[in-house]
Amino acid sequence: MHRDRPTIGIVYPDHAAEDDYPFAAELLGVNLPVAHIYGTDLHAVPELLDLGSPAKLAGGAAQFADEPLDALVWACTSGSFVYGPEGARTQVEQLSRDAGGVPTTSTSIAFVAALRALGVGRVAVSASYPRDVAELFVAFLADADVEVVSLADAGIDTAAEVGTLTDEAVLEFVRTNDHPDAQAVLVPDTAMHTLRIMRELGKETGKPVLTANQVTVWHGLELAGYTVECPELGSLFEEDTDHGAR
Known part of the structure; x- marks a missing residue:
């Protein structure tokens, strides 16, 4: 207990x-x-x-x-x-x-547990990483039978740089990289500040946004x-x- x-x-x-x-x-x-x-x-x-x-x-x-x-x-x-x-x-x-x-x-x-809890199988990924690293996340999701309908990568080389992104920059990145076929948007980097803007992220996309x-x-x-x-x-x-x- x-x-x-x-x-x-x-x-x-x-x-x-x-x-x-x-x-x-x-x-x-x-x-x-x-x-x-x-x-x-x-x-x-x-x-x-x-x-x-x-x-x-x-x-x-x-x-x-x-x-x-x-x-x-x-x-x-x-x-x-x-x-x-x-x-x-x-x-x-x-x-x-x-x-x-x-x-x-x-x-x-x-991330996989969260998608299962929400019953989500198709996602858009908005990743801060370089492309080759972002594609490894897509492969990880595919193993769990999660379909990535779109992948955006910001190509940011270091976690420290990601940590300096403003709320508006994060909102814009997620907003512009949603996809109409996605049931949710995934934002996979714990270096990115997101918890103070979760409501705004949901309003921008009209669907669940899952952040690291x-x-x-x-x-x-x-x-x-x-x-x-x-x-x-x-x-x-x-x-x-x-x-x-x-």
Whole structure:
């Protein structure tokens, strides 16, 4: 049985948009402590493989050694999907062992869980990454039978640069890269500030918008057995969402 305020540990790479998490924690009345791990913040495959390596993630888990957790999330989309579906599952299994067996997920896995909870099978992807990295996310989704009807990439090389994007820049990027056949728009980078503009993103598109920091928080709470209605954080946190789907 979880405590009144569940604690979801967030293992976060470097520094970019981690202030999204205390914002969500205050809105939801939960604890979302952040542990940072470090590496180059390049959106490039070799660097991402290093960032999500077992040794790096073990260092993140170790920072929560004295903090009882209800769940743990590797809060990095590219640093999880770059390993492929099987590798991403292995990644979180190892991280769970490092954290003493608490339920564990990653942002990439959280995207798939969120799509299933919403019953969504066709999406548009608005990715900040260079094209080759963005295409790996498309492949990750395809393995879960999610059809990407359009892919836009901003070609931004570093997470730090993504973290400086203004709210209007994010809104414009998502607005212009929606697709009429998509049931939802996915925005897969935890370096991008999105949680303060989830309502605006939904209004711009007229459909669910799933962002990396949003699904990270949602799936961590779901694994902890905790659900809360908070429409300010988008469709995933609305009352009629089927939180029990996986």
